[in-house]
Amino acid sequence: MSDLFTSLKEKLAGKDIKIVFPEGMDERILTSASRLAEEQIVKPILVGNAEDIQGKANELNLSLNNVDIYDPMHFEGMDELINAFVERRNGKVTHEDAAKILLDENYFGTMLVYLNKADGLVSGAAHSTADTVRPALQIIKTKPGIKKTSGVFIMVREEEKYVFADCAINIAPDSQDLAEIAVESAKTAQMFGMEPRVAMLSFSTKGSAVSPETTKVSDAVAIAKELEPTLLVDGEFQFDAAFVPSVAASKAPNSDIKGDANVFVFPSLEAGNIGYKIAQRLGNFEAVGPILQGLNQPVNDLSRGCNAEDVYKLAIITAGQAL
Ligand SMILES: CC(C)(COP(=O)(O)OP(=O)(O)OC[C@H]1O[C@@H](n2cnc3c(N)ncnc32)[C@H](O)[C@@H]1OP(=O)(O)O)[C@@H](O)C(=O)NCCC(=O)NCCS
Numbered sequence: 001m002s003d004l005f006t007s008l009k010e011k012l013a014g015k016d017i018k019i020v021f022p023e024g025m026d027e028r029i030l031t032s033a034s035r036l037a038e039e040q041i042v043k044p045i046l047v048g049n050a051e052d053i054q055g056k057a058n059e060l061n062l063s064l065n066n067v068d069i070y071d072p073m074h075f076e077g078m079d080e081l082i083n084a085f086v087e088r089r090n091g092k093v094t095h096e097d098a099a100k101i102l103l104d105e106n107y108f109g110t111m112l113v114y115l116n117k118a119d120g121l122v123s124g125a126a127h128s129t130a131d132t133v134r135p136a137l138q139i140i141k142t143k144p145g146i147k148k149t150s151g152v153f154i155m156v157r158e159e160e161k162y163v164f165a166d167c168a169i170n171i172a173p174d175s176q177d178l179a180e181i182a183v184e185s186a187k188t189a190q191m192f193g194m195e196p197r198v199a200m201l202s203f204s205t206k207g208s209a210v211s212p213e214t215t216k217v218s219d220a221v222a223i224a225k226e227l228e229p230t231l232l233v234d235g236e237f238q239f240d241a242a243f244v245p246s247v248a249a250s251k252a253p254n255s256d257i258k259g260d261a262n263v264f265v266f267p268s269l270e271a272g273n274i275g276y277k278i279a280q281r282l283g284n285f286e287a288v289g290p291i292l293q294g295l296n297q298p299v300n301d302l303s304r305g306c307n308a309e310d311v312y313k314l315a316i317i318t319a320g321q322a323l
């Protein structure tokens with residue numbers, strides 16, 4: 001993973017990729033924005049009141065050289081943002097509503113990305129995922145051919161690296177959603193230099209239990225294979241059958257995964273979000289993300305439990321998605 005960050009930083013150097021951070025007053029955001037600007041990896045834009053942000057930076061002894069600060073209350077281009085938002089929402093908001101909504105830092109920041117005044121957005125250190133991603137779902141929207149945005153974590157512990165999905169967005173995915181999540185997660189894994197071997201997780205392995213929940217997952221495997229015939233994907237698997245070769249040999253002897261999966265697609269957001277936090281907090285994995293897949297432009301959410309290092313890394317990944 002450190003190789004990935006080194007090579008991404010090299011690619012980003014001198015490109016002046018602009019990343020907007022709507023939570024300009026958050027200490028973790030300020031610390032990483034200051035570091036990113038100093039290292040000239042990205043050009044940070046902090047959202048908030050300039051005097052307050054500068055005051056907080058002084059308290060923390062942080063330099064804000066090469067960091068821009070945009071205050072929605074006094075933003076010169078606000079009319080352009082409002083008009084573009086009304087047009088994008090296509091009858092769903094009035095001009096008057098838009099003027100109020102765009103004072104919200106996440107809507108404001110997302111419009112900066114939509115209008116290419118910033119190249120990507122990182123938020124969520126102080127906002128829930130719903131409040132962070134809703135503007136992106138409404139404004140940035142998914143790429144052609146992709147129905148659902150989803151959120152993955154890259155789970156890293158020394159040499160081990162896995163992708164966990166969806167841990168952030170879709171509360172109750174159906175078979176079609178899970179298949180799409182599998183295909184997109186495999187692409188994300190490739191972005192991180194992995195050769196994806198995708199396991200669709202359940203509480204059952206290859207029909208050891210049969211219920212609507214297990215059938216949802218086995219149907220998703222069939223759909224994923226149709227969507228991407230060359231993808232190595234299988235299930236439904238319990239986690240041990242996906243991850244432990246000796247267990248796979250007894251529970252799923254005919255599967256090509258052979259207990260060696262590195263991309264894990266959870267059957268619901270409950271399972272995915274709980275699963276990644278257990279690996280992070282009990283298993284000492286670093287959890288990088290959630291990285292949102294399938295959007296037209298890069299917007300990424302943080303966990304509210306993040307630290308400044310997590311913000312720094314997610315900003316680099318976001319800038320990398322913008323290249
Ligand atoms: C993501 C989430 C906020 C969307 O819910 P919502 O705001 O109620 O969404 P709505 O149904 O009102 O849809 C808002 C817009 O987003 C779109 N949308 C909703 N889910 C989407 C998805 N997964 N992918 C792409 N677009 C989506 C809708 O189509 C709609 O677009 P439109 O207004 O242009 O028609 C909601 O599913 C959620 O809260 N998920 C869980 C987040 C969470 O707490 N995760 C755990 C911590 S990481």
Ligand SMILES: CC(=O)OP(=O)(O)O
Nearest residue numbers: 129290302303304305
């Ligand atoms: C990804 C996630 O779980 O975010 P939070 O901890 O902010 O809810």
